[in-house]
Amino acid sequence: MPEHTTSPRPPSRPRRRRRLVAGCVVVAASLALAGCGTANGALRPEPSTTVSVTAPPTSSTSSAGAPSSGAPVSARPSAPGPASKPAAPRSGTPSPAAPRSGTPKPPPPATTPTPAPAAATTTPAPPVSGVSTAVVRSTASGGRTVALTFDDGPGRATGEILDLLARYGAKATFCQIGRQAAADPAVVKRIRAAGHRLCDHSVNHPQPFASLTHEKAVYEISAAKDMIVQAGGPGTEVPWFRAPGGGFTADNQRVAADHGLRPLGWSVDPRDWSRPGVASIVSTVQSQLRPGGVILLHDGGGDRGQTVAALKQLLPWLVAQGYRFDFPAR
Ligand SMILES: [Zn+2]
Structure with a gap:
């Protein structure tokens, strides 16, 4: 589901973008994935780059690396082991595999037998972080609580939303685009100082995210967290x-958990990114929210005037309804 229509594209990655668009086309051709060609955001194909869109799915197209069956990308047999974090760009930590200062060690005594290849090799090990891979769609405390979540920021509306939240004593979770957080660290610090929480929403917001390669998903998730x-x-x-x-996908959920990140969904989506009108945003939340729910809203990705106006009605309504503001479960 595209979340917004005006997210700025990464400035200079024409080669990578073309490749991903091609991957999108292949997946769309093989899976009949509705909406792939109209996906918004960073990967929206431009007419000049969509030559292969109209081409029939020939065998040469399907041999371009995408699975020709309906198997999801996550079905590939890669990286079942512990989360060996791929060398994140600009990570300043030296590789742990380079001590080489002392004298070369003799081989260890053969007292410890090599571990027997048990049946555990067939079942995927639990995430090294201990974080669940399951998508959470409820609050941490349950009961008459609600979790407000804001995606695609930090953006122009973030400050005004923070002011509104403060007025009602509300806490929220901000799912941030990594490169935007890197560009506006002051507002990230303000969010933290006000007692809100942060959530990783990828580096570049590529869509459809489910069709990214494993390696690309690892980068988008891990580097955004670092940013x-x-x-x-x-x-x-x-x-x-x-x-x-x-x-x-099962694959990117696992990648997230391996990096200590619980996959976060939602239970109420008023589609504020599409600017359906303030009344629509308000009525959708009021009719769909149940205790323990997680509401999806946006503080970035375009003009958020409707979101702000809806919040001015929803925050006092939530308080009057006896809701307490909470964070999502972890
Ligand atoms: Zn988003």
């Missing part, structure tokens, strides 16, 4: 990952 932590300063926690457009 948000860097922007927020020491001690910044990022407990969740929300896939752009909700494009979760």
